[in-house]
Amino acid sequence: MRVQPLILKAILAAICMVLFAPAPVLGVQTTGSAIAVETTTTAPTVATAPSAEGATDQAAFDAGNAAYRQQDFPAAAGWYQALIEEGLVSPHLFYNRGNTAAQLGSTGEAVLNYSRAFNWIPRDADLRANFARVLPPGEHEAPPDFFGAPGRWVRFFTLGEWWTLFAICYAAAGVCVAAWLWVRRGGARGIAIWRRAAWITVAMALIVAIPAGVRRYQAHSISHVVVLEKRASVFSGPGDEFPQVGYAVEGSRLPRLQFEADPAWTRVVLPDGLRGFMRTADGAVLRGDALK
Structure with missing residues:
Protein backbone atom coordinates (compact mmCIF):
# COMPACT_ATOMS: atom_id res chain seq x y z
CA MET A 1 0.00 0.00 0.00
CA ARG A 2 1.32 3.41 -0.94
CA VAL A 3 1.12 5.58 2.18
CA GLN A 4 2.08 8.93 0.69
CA PRO A 5 -0.93 9.34 -1.68
CA LEU A 6 -3.32 8.46 1.13
CA ILE A 7 -1.78 11.12 3.37
CA LEU A 8 -1.99 13.77 0.67
CA LYS A 9 -5.60 12.85 -0.09
CA ALA A 10 -6.50 13.14 3.58
CA ILE A 11 -4.86 16.58 3.78
CA LEU A 12 -6.68 17.80 0.67
CA ALA A 13 -9.99 16.48 2.02
CA ALA A 14 -9.48 18.35 5.30
CA ILE A 15 -8.62 21.55 3.43
CA CYS A 16 -11.77 21.26 1.29
CA MET A 17 -13.88 20.75 4.42
CA VAL A 18 -12.52 24.00 5.87
CA LEU A 19 -12.95 26.03 2.69
CA PHE A 20 -16.47 24.95 1.84
CA ALA A 21 -17.97 24.53 5.29
CA PRO A 22 -20.49 27.21 6.34
CA ALA A 23 -18.90 30.15 8.14
CA PRO A 24 -19.52 30.24 11.90
CA VAL A 25 -22.08 32.79 13.01
CA LEU A 26 -21.66 34.80 16.17
CA GLY A 27 -24.77 36.11 17.84
CA VAL A 28 -28.16 35.91 16.15
CA GLN A 29 -28.92 34.34 12.80
CA THR A 30 -31.52 34.99 10.18
CA THR A 31 -34.55 32.74 10.08
CA GLY A 32 -35.32 31.62 6.56
CA SER A 33 -33.69 32.63 3.31
CA ALA A 34 -31.87 35.89 2.77
CA ILE A 35 -33.90 38.81 1.45
CA ALA A 36 -32.64 40.12 -1.86
CA VAL A 37 -32.11 43.86 -2.26
CA GLU A 38 -33.15 46.08 -5.11
CA THR A 39 -31.64 49.50 -4.56
CA THR A 40 -34.02 52.43 -4.78
CA THR A 41 -33.32 55.80 -6.33
CA THR A 42 -35.31 57.76 -3.78
CA ALA A 43 -34.96 57.41 -0.03
CA PRO A 44 -38.10 57.20 2.12
CA THR A 45 -38.39 59.44 5.15
CA VAL A 46 -36.52 57.89 8.06
CA ALA A 47 -38.67 57.37 11.13
CA THR A 48 -37.47 57.44 14.70
CA ALA A 49 -35.38 54.35 15.37
CA PRO A 50 -36.92 51.90 17.85
CA SER A 51 -34.97 50.70 20.84
CA ALA A 52 -33.95 47.11 21.48
CA GLU A 53 -33.89 47.77 25.23
CA GLY A 54 -36.16 45.41 27.10
CA ALA A 55 -36.22 42.87 24.31
CA THR A 56 -33.89 39.96 23.75
CA ASP A 57 -31.41 40.21 20.91
CA GLN A 58 -33.21 37.50 18.97
CA ALA A 59 -36.59 39.18 19.47
CA ALA A 60 -35.20 42.51 18.31
CA PHE A 61 -33.58 40.86 15.31
CA ASP A 62 -36.84 39.09 14.42
CA ALA A 63 -38.69 42.40 14.74
CA GLY A 64 -36.26 43.93 12.27
CA ASN A 65 -36.76 41.03 9.87
CA ALA A 66 -40.54 41.37 10.13
CA ALA A 67 -40.36 45.10 9.44
CA TYR A 68 -38.13 44.43 6.44
CA ARG A 97 -28.41 46.40 8.07
CA GLY A 98 -26.65 46.91 4.76
CA ASN A 99 -29.83 45.82 2.96
CA THR A 100 -31.94 48.41 4.76
CA ALA A 101 -29.36 51.12 4.09
CA ALA A 102 -29.37 50.24 0.38
CA GLN A 103 -33.17 50.37 0.29
CA LEU A 104 -33.10 53.79 1.96
CA GLY A 105 -30.51 55.11 -0.49
CA SER A 106 -27.73 55.40 2.14
CA THR A 107 -24.84 54.11 0.06
CA GLY A 108 -22.19 54.81 2.69
CA GLU A 109 -24.03 52.93 5.42
CA ALA A 110 -24.66 50.05 3.03
CA VAL A 111 -20.97 49.77 2.11
CA LEU A 112 -19.97 50.03 5.77
CA ASN A 113 -22.20 47.18 6.89
CA TYR A 114 -21.64 44.99 3.85
CA SER A 115 -17.90 45.39 4.51
CA ARG A 116 -18.42 44.24 8.09
CA ALA A 117 -20.37 41.20 6.89
CA PHE A 118 -17.72 40.50 4.23
CA ASN A 119 -15.14 40.03 6.99
CA TRP A 120 -17.14 37.04 8.25
CA ILE A 121 -18.78 35.55 5.14
CA PRO A 122 -16.61 36.71 2.22
CA ARG A 123 -17.84 34.08 -0.25
CA ASP A 124 -21.58 34.48 0.36
CA ALA A 125 -23.24 34.86 -3.06
CA ASP A 126 -26.14 37.06 -1.87
CA LEU A 127 -23.80 39.39 -0.02
CA ARG A 128 -21.48 39.77 -2.98
CA ALA A 129 -24.38 40.41 -5.38
CA ASN A 130 -25.88 43.11 -3.17
CA PHE A 131 -22.47 44.56 -2.37
CA ALA A 132 -21.70 45.02 -6.07
CA ARG A 133 -24.80 47.22 -6.48
CA VAL A 134 -23.68 49.86 -4.00
CA LEU A 135 -19.90 49.91 -4.47
CA PRO A 136 -18.42 52.97 -6.21
CA PRO A 137 -17.16 52.28 -9.75
CA GLY A 138 -13.90 50.37 -9.87
CA GLU A 139 -14.01 49.11 -6.26
CA HIS A 140 -14.02 45.48 -5.14
CA GLU A 141 -15.73 43.79 -2.20
CA ALA A 142 -12.38 43.63 -0.42
CA PRO A 143 -11.22 47.10 0.68
CA PRO A 144 -8.01 48.41 -0.91
CA ASP A 145 -4.66 48.15 0.83
CA PHE A 146 -0.98 48.16 -0.11
CA PHE A 147 -1.03 44.39 -0.74
CA GLY A 148 -2.91 45.07 -3.99
CA ALA A 149 -4.64 42.25 -5.88
CA PRO A 150 -3.02 39.47 -3.76
CA GLY A 151 -4.40 41.17 -0.66
CA ARG A 152 -7.92 41.13 -2.11
CA TRP A 153 -7.58 37.42 -2.84
CA VAL A 154 -6.43 36.73 0.72
CA ARG A 155 -9.52 38.50 2.09
CA PHE A 156 -11.84 36.01 0.39
CA PHE A 157 -11.00 33.63 3.23
CA THR A 158 -11.53 34.54 6.86
CA LEU A 159 -8.70 34.76 9.35
CA GLY A 160 -10.01 31.65 11.11
CA GLU A 161 -10.06 29.69 7.87
CA TRP A 162 -6.47 30.61 7.05
CA TRP A 163 -5.25 29.60 10.51
CA THR A 164 -7.24 26.36 10.37
CA LEU A 165 -5.58 25.49 7.07
CA PHE A 166 -2.19 26.31 8.54
CA ALA A 167 -2.89 24.14 11.59
CA ILE A 168 -3.87 21.20 9.36
CA CYS A 169 -0.73 21.54 7.23
CA TYR A 170 1.46 22.04 10.30
CA ALA A 171 0.04 18.95 12.01
CA ALA A 172 0.42 16.89 8.83
CA ALA A 173 4.02 18.05 8.50
CA GLY A 174 4.71 17.05 12.10
CA VAL A 175 3.25 13.58 11.55
CA CYS A 176 5.21 13.04 8.34
CA VAL A 177 8.50 14.25 9.83
CA ALA A 178 8.00 12.05 12.89
CA ALA A 179 7.19 9.04 10.70
CA TRP A 180 10.23 9.73 8.52
CA LEU A 181 12.50 9.74 11.57
CA TRP A 182 10.78 6.63 12.94
CA VAL A 183 11.26 4.50 9.83
CA ARG A 184 14.82 5.57 9.04
CA ARG A 185 15.87 2.03 9.89
CA GLY A 186 13.11 0.44 7.85
CA GLY A 187 14.74 0.50 4.43
CA ALA A 188 15.35 2.92 1.60
CA ARG A 189 11.81 2.73 0.16
CA GLY A 190 10.10 3.59 3.42
CA ILE A 191 12.54 6.40 4.09
CA ALA A 192 12.05 7.90 0.63
CA ILE A 193 8.26 7.89 0.89
CA TRP A 194 8.11 9.57 4.27
CA ARG A 195 10.91 12.00 3.42
CA ARG A 196 8.99 13.13 0.35
CA ALA A 197 5.76 13.42 2.32
CA ALA A 198 7.56 15.44 5.00
CA TRP A 199 8.99 17.89 2.46
CA ILE A 200 5.62 18.31 0.73
CA THR A 201 3.67 18.96 3.93
CA VAL A 202 6.32 21.31 5.33
CA ALA A 203 6.22 23.27 2.06
CA MET A 204 2.42 23.41 2.22
CA ALA A 205 2.56 24.71 5.80
CA LEU A 206 5.02 27.45 4.82
CA ILE A 207 2.97 28.43 1.77
CA VAL A 208 -0.26 28.70 3.79
CA ALA A 209 1.53 30.59 6.58
CA ILE A 210 2.25 33.54 4.27
CA PRO A 211 -1.37 34.46 3.40
CA ALA A 212 -2.43 33.59 6.95
CA GLY A 213 0.05 36.16 8.25
CA VAL A 214 -1.12 38.71 5.69
CA ARG A 215 -4.75 38.14 6.70
CA ARG A 216 -3.90 38.59 10.35
CA TYR A 217 -2.11 41.85 9.57
CA GLN A 218 -5.13 43.03 7.57
CA ALA A 219 -7.46 42.17 10.43
CA HIS A 220 -5.51 43.83 13.22
CA SER A 221 -3.29 46.52 11.69
CA ILE A 222 -5.17 47.97 8.70
CA SER A 223 -8.24 50.16 9.02
CA HIS A 224 -10.31 52.13 6.53
CA VAL A 225 -12.68 55.07 6.56
CA VAL A 226 -15.99 54.58 4.77
CA VAL A 227 -17.25 57.89 3.39
CA LEU A 228 -20.83 58.56 4.51
CA GLU A 229 -21.32 61.97 2.87
CA LYS A 230 -22.18 62.41 -0.80
CA ARG A 231 -18.84 64.15 -1.32
CA ALA A 232 -16.12 64.46 1.35
CA SER A 233 -13.36 67.01 0.80
CA VAL A 234 -9.79 66.00 1.55
CA PHE A 235 -7.30 68.70 2.55
CA SER A 236 -3.52 68.77 2.73
CA GLY A 237 -3.68 69.44 6.48
CA PRO A 238 -6.08 69.04 9.41
CA GLY A 239 -8.19 72.13 8.80
CA ASP A 240 -10.34 73.97 6.27
CA GLU A 241 -7.63 76.58 5.83
CA PHE A 242 -5.37 74.05 4.09
CA PRO A 243 -5.54 73.55 0.31
CA GLN A 244 -7.94 70.89 -0.91
CA VAL A 245 -6.07 67.98 -2.53
CA GLY A 246 -9.10 65.97 -3.61
CA TYR A 247 -12.39 64.49 -2.56
CA ALA A 248 -14.03 61.11 -2.02
CA VAL A 249 -17.55 60.05 -2.98
CA GLU A 250 -20.03 58.29 -0.72
CA GLY A 251 -19.23 54.64 -0.17
CA SER A 252 -15.49 54.99 -0.86
CA ARG A 253 -13.21 53.10 1.53
CA LEU A 254 -10.01 55.01 2.13
CA PRO A 255 -7.01 53.53 3.98
CA ARG A 256 -6.70 55.26 7.34
CA LEU A 257 -3.34 56.47 8.64
CA GLN A 258 -2.26 57.11 12.21
CA PHE A 259 -3.18 60.63 13.37
CA GLU A 260 -4.21 61.55 16.91
CA ALA A 261 -3.39 65.27 17.15
CA ASP A 262 -6.94 66.38 16.34
CA PRO A 263 -9.83 63.90 16.70
CA ALA A 264 -11.99 66.07 14.43
CA TRP A 265 -9.78 65.12 11.49
CA THR A 266 -8.74 61.76 10.05
CA ARG A 267 -5.73 61.16 7.83
CA VAL A 268 -6.52 59.05 4.76
CA VAL A 269 -5.07 57.89 1.45
CA LEU A 270 -6.96 58.73 -1.74
CA PRO A 271 -7.23 56.18 -4.59
CA ASP A 272 -4.56 58.07 -6.56
CA GLY A 273 -2.11 57.70 -3.67
CA LEU A 274 -2.34 61.27 -2.35
CA ARG A 275 -2.50 61.62 1.41
CA GLY A 276 -4.67 64.15 3.14
CA PHE A 277 -7.13 64.88 5.92
CA MET A 278 -10.91 64.60 5.92
CA ARG A 279 -13.40 65.50 8.61
CA THR A 280 -13.95 62.58 10.96
CA ALA A 281 -17.70 63.23 10.93
CA ASP A 282 -17.80 62.59 7.17
CA GLY A 283 -17.00 58.89 7.55
CA ALA A 284 -17.01 55.82 9.76
CA VAL A 285 -14.03 53.68 10.69
CA LEU A 286 -13.89 50.10 9.43
CA ARG A 287 -11.19 48.28 11.36
CA GLY A 288 -10.22 44.80 10.22
CA ASP A 289 -12.53 42.12 11.61
CA ALA A 290 -13.72 44.34 14.45
CA LEU A 291 -17.13 45.94 14.80
CA LYS A 292 -15.87 49.51 15.08
Missing part, protein backbone atom coordinates in the same frame (compact mmCIF):
# COMPACT_ATOMS: atom_id res chain seq x y z
CA ARG A 69 -40.54 41.89 4.96
CA GLN A 70 -43.30 44.48 5.33
CA GLN A 71 -41.03 46.94 3.49
CA ASP A 72 -40.89 49.20 6.54
CA PHE A 73 -37.21 49.82 5.97
CA PRO A 74 -36.76 52.73 8.43
CA ALA A 75 -38.13 50.59 11.29
CA ALA A 76 -36.02 47.60 10.26
CA ALA A 77 -32.92 49.80 10.10
CA GLY A 78 -33.69 51.06 13.60
CA TRP A 79 -33.90 47.55 15.06
CA TYR A 80 -30.71 46.40 13.38
CA GLN A 81 -28.79 49.56 14.27
CA ALA A 82 -29.85 49.30 17.92
CA LEU A 83 -28.36 45.80 18.07
CA ILE A 84 -25.14 46.95 16.41
CA GLU A 85 -24.79 49.82 18.86
CA GLU A 86 -25.22 47.32 21.71
CA GLY A 87 -22.09 45.58 20.41
CA LEU A 88 -23.69 42.51 18.86
CA VAL A 89 -21.47 40.90 16.21
CA SER A 90 -23.18 38.83 13.53
CA PRO A 91 -22.55 38.73 9.78
CA HIS A 92 -26.28 38.31 9.14
CA LEU A 93 -27.04 41.37 11.26
CA PHE A 94 -24.51 43.45 9.30
CA TYR A 95 -25.84 42.05 6.03
CA ASN A 96 -29.44 42.94 6.85
Whole structure:
Protein backbone atom coordinates (compact mmCIF):
# COMPACT_ATOMS: atom_id res chain seq x y z
CA MET A 1 0.00 0.00 0.00
CA ARG A 2 1.32 3.41 -0.94
CA VAL A 3 1.12 5.58 2.18
CA GLN A 4 2.08 8.93 0.69
CA PRO A 5 -0.93 9.34 -1.68
CA LEU A 6 -3.32 8.46 1.13
CA ILE A 7 -1.78 11.12 3.37
CA LEU A 8 -1.99 13.77 0.67
CA LYS A 9 -5.60 12.85 -0.09
CA ALA A 10 -6.50 13.14 3.58
CA ILE A 11 -4.86 16.58 3.78
CA LEU A 12 -6.68 17.80 0.67
CA ALA A 13 -9.99 16.48 2.02
CA ALA A 14 -9.48 18.35 5.30
CA ILE A 15 -8.62 21.55 3.43
CA CYS A 16 -11.77 21.26 1.29
CA MET A 17 -13.88 20.75 4.42
CA VAL A 18 -12.52 24.00 5.87
CA LEU A 19 -12.95 26.03 2.69
CA PHE A 20 -16.47 24.95 1.84
CA ALA A 21 -17.97 24.53 5.29
CA PRO A 22 -20.49 27.21 6.34
CA ALA A 23 -18.90 30.15 8.14
CA PRO A 24 -19.52 30.24 11.90
CA VAL A 25 -22.08 32.79 13.01
CA LEU A 26 -21.66 34.80 16.17
CA GLY A 27 -24.77 36.11 17.84
CA VAL A 28 -28.16 35.91 16.15
CA GLN A 29 -28.92 34.34 12.80
CA THR A 30 -31.52 34.99 10.18
CA THR A 31 -34.55 32.74 10.08
CA GLY A 32 -35.32 31.62 6.56
CA SER A 33 -33.69 32.63 3.31
CA ALA A 34 -31.87 35.89 2.77
CA ILE A 35 -33.90 38.81 1.45
CA ALA A 36 -32.64 40.12 -1.86
CA VAL A 37 -32.11 43.86 -2.26
CA GLU A 38 -33.15 46.08 -5.11
CA THR A 39 -31.64 49.50 -4.56
CA THR A 40 -34.02 52.43 -4.78
CA THR A 41 -33.32 55.80 -6.33
CA THR A 42 -35.31 57.76 -3.78
CA ALA A 43 -34.96 57.41 -0.03
CA PRO A 44 -38.10 57.20 2.12
CA THR A 45 -38.39 59.44 5.15
CA VAL A 46 -36.52 57.89 8.06
CA ALA A 47 -38.67 57.37 11.13
CA THR A 48 -37.47 57.44 14.70
CA ALA A 49 -35.38 54.35 15.37
CA PRO A 50 -36.92 51.90 17.85
CA SER A 51 -34.97 50.70 20.84
CA ALA A 52 -33.95 47.11 21.48
CA GLU A 53 -33.89 47.77 25.23
CA GLY A 54 -36.16 45.41 27.10
CA ALA A 55 -36.22 42.87 24.31
CA THR A 56 -33.89 39.96 23.75
CA ASP A 57 -31.41 40.21 20.91
CA GLN A 58 -33.21 37.50 18.97
CA ALA A 59 -36.59 39.18 19.47
CA ALA A 60 -35.20 42.51 18.31
CA PHE A 61 -33.58 40.86 15.31
CA ASP A 62 -36.84 39.09 14.42
CA ALA A 63 -38.69 42.40 14.74
CA GLY A 64 -36.26 43.93 12.27
CA ASN A 65 -36.76 41.03 9.87
CA ALA A 66 -40.54 41.37 10.13
CA ALA A 67 -40.36 45.10 9.44
CA TYR A 68 -38.13 44.43 6.44
CA ARG A 69 -40.54 41.89 4.96
CA GLN A 70 -43.30 44.48 5.33
CA GLN A 71 -41.03 46.94 3.49
CA ASP A 72 -40.89 49.20 6.54
CA PHE A 73 -37.21 49.82 5.97
CA PRO A 74 -36.76 52.73 8.43
CA ALA A 75 -38.13 50.59 11.29
CA ALA A 76 -36.02 47.60 10.26
CA ALA A 77 -32.92 49.80 10.10
CA GLY A 78 -33.69 51.06 13.60
CA TRP A 79 -33.90 47.55 15.06
CA TYR A 80 -30.71 46.40 13.38
CA GLN A 81 -28.79 49.56 14.27
CA ALA A 82 -29.85 49.30 17.92
CA LEU A 83 -28.36 45.80 18.07
CA ILE A 84 -25.14 46.95 16.41
CA GLU A 85 -24.79 49.82 18.86
CA GLU A 86 -25.22 47.32 21.71
CA GLY A 87 -22.09 45.58 20.41
CA LEU A 88 -23.69 42.51 18.86
CA VAL A 89 -21.47 40.90 16.21
CA SER A 90 -23.18 38.83 13.53
CA PRO A 91 -22.55 38.73 9.78
CA HIS A 92 -26.28 38.31 9.14
CA LEU A 93 -27.04 41.37 11.26
CA PHE A 94 -24.51 43.45 9.30
CA TYR A 95 -25.84 42.05 6.03
CA ASN A 96 -29.44 42.94 6.85
CA ARG A 97 -28.41 46.40 8.07
CA GLY A 98 -26.65 46.91 4.76
CA ASN A 99 -29.83 45.82 2.96
CA THR A 100 -31.94 48.41 4.76
CA ALA A 101 -29.36 51.12 4.09
CA ALA A 102 -29.37 50.24 0.38
CA GLN A 103 -33.17 50.37 0.29
CA LEU A 104 -33.10 53.79 1.96
CA GLY A 105 -30.51 55.11 -0.49
CA SER A 106 -27.73 55.40 2.14
CA THR A 107 -24.84 54.11 0.06
CA GLY A 108 -22.19 54.81 2.69
CA GLU A 109 -24.03 52.93 5.42
CA ALA A 110 -24.66 50.05 3.03
CA VAL A 111 -20.97 49.77 2.11
CA LEU A 112 -19.97 50.03 5.77
CA ASN A 113 -22.20 47.18 6.89
CA TYR A 114 -21.64 44.99 3.85
CA SER A 115 -17.90 45.39 4.51
CA ARG A 116 -18.42 44.24 8.09
CA ALA A 117 -20.37 41.20 6.89
CA PHE A 118 -17.72 40.50 4.23
CA ASN A 119 -15.14 40.03 6.99
CA TRP A 120 -17.14 37.04 8.25
CA ILE A 121 -18.78 35.55 5.14
CA PRO A 122 -16.61 36.71 2.22
CA ARG A 123 -17.84 34.08 -0.25
CA ASP A 124 -21.58 34.48 0.36
CA ALA A 125 -23.24 34.86 -3.06
CA ASP A 126 -26.14 37.06 -1.87
CA LEU A 127 -23.80 39.39 -0.02
CA ARG A 128 -21.48 39.77 -2.98
CA ALA A 129 -24.38 40.41 -5.38
CA ASN A 130 -25.88 43.11 -3.17
CA PHE A 131 -22.47 44.56 -2.37
CA ALA A 132 -21.70 45.02 -6.07
CA ARG A 133 -24.80 47.22 -6.48
CA VAL A 134 -23.68 49.86 -4.00
CA LEU A 135 -19.90 49.91 -4.47
CA PRO A 136 -18.42 52.97 -6.21
CA PRO A 137 -17.16 52.28 -9.75
CA GLY A 138 -13.90 50.37 -9.87
CA GLU A 139 -14.01 49.11 -6.26
CA HIS A 140 -14.02 45.48 -5.14
CA GLU A 141 -15.73 43.79 -2.20
CA ALA A 142 -12.38 43.63 -0.42
CA PRO A 143 -11.22 47.10 0.68
CA PRO A 144 -8.01 48.41 -0.91
CA ASP A 145 -4.66 48.15 0.83
CA PHE A 146 -0.98 48.16 -0.11
CA PHE A 147 -1.03 44.39 -0.74
CA GLY A 148 -2.91 45.07 -3.99
CA ALA A 149 -4.64 42.25 -5.88
CA PRO A 150 -3.02 39.47 -3.76
CA GLY A 151 -4.40 41.17 -0.66
CA ARG A 152 -7.92 41.13 -2.11
CA TRP A 153 -7.58 37.42 -2.84
CA VAL A 154 -6.43 36.73 0.72
CA ARG A 155 -9.52 38.50 2.09
CA PHE A 156 -11.84 36.01 0.39
CA PHE A 157 -11.00 33.63 3.23
CA THR A 158 -11.53 34.54 6.86
CA LEU A 159 -8.70 34.76 9.35
CA GLY A 160 -10.01 31.65 11.11
CA GLU A 161 -10.06 29.69 7.87
CA TRP A 162 -6.47 30.61 7.05
CA TRP A 163 -5.25 29.60 10.51
CA THR A 164 -7.24 26.36 10.37
CA LEU A 165 -5.58 25.49 7.07
CA PHE A 166 -2.19 26.31 8.54
CA ALA A 167 -2.89 24.14 11.59
CA ILE A 168 -3.87 21.20 9.36
CA CYS A 169 -0.73 21.54 7.23
CA TYR A 170 1.46 22.04 10.30
CA ALA A 171 0.04 18.95 12.01
CA ALA A 172 0.42 16.89 8.83
CA ALA A 173 4.02 18.05 8.50
CA GLY A 174 4.71 17.05 12.10
CA VAL A 175 3.25 13.58 11.55
CA CYS A 176 5.21 13.04 8.34
CA VAL A 177 8.50 14.25 9.83
CA ALA A 178 8.00 12.05 12.89
CA ALA A 179 7.19 9.04 10.70
CA TRP A 180 10.23 9.73 8.52
CA LEU A 181 12.50 9.74 11.57
CA TRP A 182 10.78 6.63 12.94
CA VAL A 183 11.26 4.50 9.83
CA ARG A 184 14.82 5.57 9.04
CA ARG A 185 15.87 2.03 9.89
CA GLY A 186 13.11 0.44 7.85
CA GLY A 187 14.74 0.50 4.43
CA ALA A 188 15.35 2.92 1.60
CA ARG A 189 11.81 2.73 0.16
CA GLY A 190 10.10 3.59 3.42
CA ILE A 191 12.54 6.40 4.09
CA ALA A 192 12.05 7.90 0.63
CA ILE A 193 8.26 7.89 0.89
CA TRP A 194 8.11 9.57 4.27
CA ARG A 195 10.91 12.00 3.42
CA ARG A 196 8.99 13.13 0.35
CA ALA A 197 5.76 13.42 2.32
CA ALA A 198 7.56 15.44 5.00
CA TRP A 199 8.99 17.89 2.46
CA ILE A 200 5.62 18.31 0.73
CA THR A 201 3.67 18.96 3.93
CA VAL A 202 6.32 21.31 5.33
CA ALA A 203 6.22 23.27 2.06
CA MET A 204 2.42 23.41 2.22
CA ALA A 205 2.56 24.71 5.80
CA LEU A 206 5.02 27.45 4.82
CA ILE A 207 2.97 28.43 1.77
CA VAL A 208 -0.26 28.70 3.79
CA ALA A 209 1.53 30.59 6.58
CA ILE A 210 2.25 33.54 4.27
CA PRO A 211 -1.37 34.46 3.40
CA ALA A 212 -2.43 33.59 6.95
CA GLY A 213 0.05 36.16 8.25
CA VAL A 214 -1.12 38.71 5.69
CA ARG A 215 -4.75 38.14 6.70
CA ARG A 216 -3.90 38.59 10.35
CA TYR A 217 -2.11 41.85 9.57
CA GLN A 218 -5.13 43.03 7.57
CA ALA A 219 -7.46 42.17 10.43
CA HIS A 220 -5.51 43.83 13.22
CA SER A 221 -3.29 46.52 11.69
CA ILE A 222 -5.17 47.97 8.70
CA SER A 223 -8.24 50.16 9.02
CA HIS A 224 -10.31 52.13 6.53
CA VAL A 225 -12.68 55.07 6.56
CA VAL A 226 -15.99 54.58 4.77
CA VAL A 227 -17.25 57.89 3.39
CA LEU A 228 -20.83 58.56 4.51
CA GLU A 229 -21.32 61.97 2.87
CA LYS A 230 -22.18 62.41 -0.80
CA ARG A 231 -18.84 64.15 -1.32
CA ALA A 232 -16.12 64.46 1.35
CA SER A 233 -13.36 67.01 0.80
CA VAL A 234 -9.79 66.00 1.55
CA PHE A 235 -7.30 68.70 2.55
CA SER A 236 -3.52 68.77 2.73
CA GLY A 237 -3.68 69.44 6.48
CA PRO A 238 -6.08 69.04 9.41
CA GLY A 239 -8.19 72.13 8.80
CA ASP A 240 -10.34 73.97 6.27
CA GLU A 241 -7.63 76.58 5.83
CA PHE A 242 -5.37 74.05 4.09
CA PRO A 243 -5.54 73.55 0.31
CA GLN A 244 -7.94 70.89 -0.91
CA VAL A 245 -6.07 67.98 -2.53
CA GLY A 246 -9.10 65.97 -3.61
CA TYR A 247 -12.39 64.49 -2.56
CA ALA A 248 -14.03 61.11 -2.02
CA VAL A 249 -17.55 60.05 -2.98
CA GLU A 250 -20.03 58.29 -0.72
CA GLY A 251 -19.23 54.64 -0.17
CA SER A 252 -15.49 54.99 -0.86
CA ARG A 253 -13.21 53.10 1.53
CA LEU A 254 -10.01 55.01 2.13
CA PRO A 255 -7.01 53.53 3.98
CA ARG A 256 -6.70 55.26 7.34
CA LEU A 257 -3.34 56.47 8.64
CA GLN A 258 -2.26 57.11 12.21
CA PHE A 259 -3.18 60.63 13.37
CA GLU A 260 -4.21 61.55 16.91
CA ALA A 261 -3.39 65.27 17.15
CA ASP A 262 -6.94 66.38 16.34
CA PRO A 263 -9.83 63.90 16.70
CA ALA A 264 -11.99 66.07 14.43
CA TRP A 265 -9.78 65.12 11.49
CA THR A 266 -8.74 61.76 10.05
CA ARG A 267 -5.73 61.16 7.83
CA VAL A 268 -6.52 59.05 4.76
CA VAL A 269 -5.07 57.89 1.45
CA LEU A 270 -6.96 58.73 -1.74
CA PRO A 271 -7.23 56.18 -4.59
CA ASP A 272 -4.56 58.07 -6.56
CA GLY A 273 -2.11 57.70 -3.67
CA LEU A 274 -2.34 61.27 -2.35
CA ARG A 275 -2.50 61.62 1.41
CA GLY A 276 -4.67 64.15 3.14
CA PHE A 277 -7.13 64.88 5.92
CA MET A 278 -10.91 64.60 5.92
CA ARG A 279 -13.40 65.50 8.61
CA THR A 280 -13.95 62.58 10.96
CA ALA A 281 -17.70 63.23 10.93
CA ASP A 282 -17.80 62.59 7.17
CA GLY A 283 -17.00 58.89 7.55
CA ALA A 284 -17.01 55.82 9.76
CA VAL A 285 -14.03 53.68 10.69
CA LEU A 286 -13.89 50.10 9.43
CA ARG A 287 -11.19 48.28 11.36
CA GLY A 288 -10.22 44.80 10.22
CA ASP A 289 -12.53 42.12 11.61
CA ALA A 290 -13.72 44.34 14.45
CA LEU A 291 -17.13 45.94 14.80
CA LYS A 292 -15.87 49.51 15.08
